[in-house]
Amino acid sequence: MKKFDFENYRFEDLEVWRLGMKIVHEVYKTIKKFPKEELFSLTNQLRRASVSIVLNI
Incomplete structure (x- = not known):
């Protein structure tokens, strides 16, 4: 299983956000x-x- 890279994670990059x-x-x-x-x-x-939509992502 591939490990998730938390250091490079940005919620702003999510399409849903x-x-x-x-x-x-x-x-x-x-x-x-x-x-x-x-x-x-x-x-x-x-x-x-x-x-509230974006704050709950």
Whole structure:
């Protein structure tokens, strides 16, 4: 069995992490178009949920 090289491991190189970051950027870009009354409710929840994707990888 091949040993995993932990010293050269970077999560930023994972395709799934990169896709998660694209989701975060798209969510933040979309949220800017939301009405101001949603600023502290729906937008906050969407931000936290999108960031949670990459933080859990």
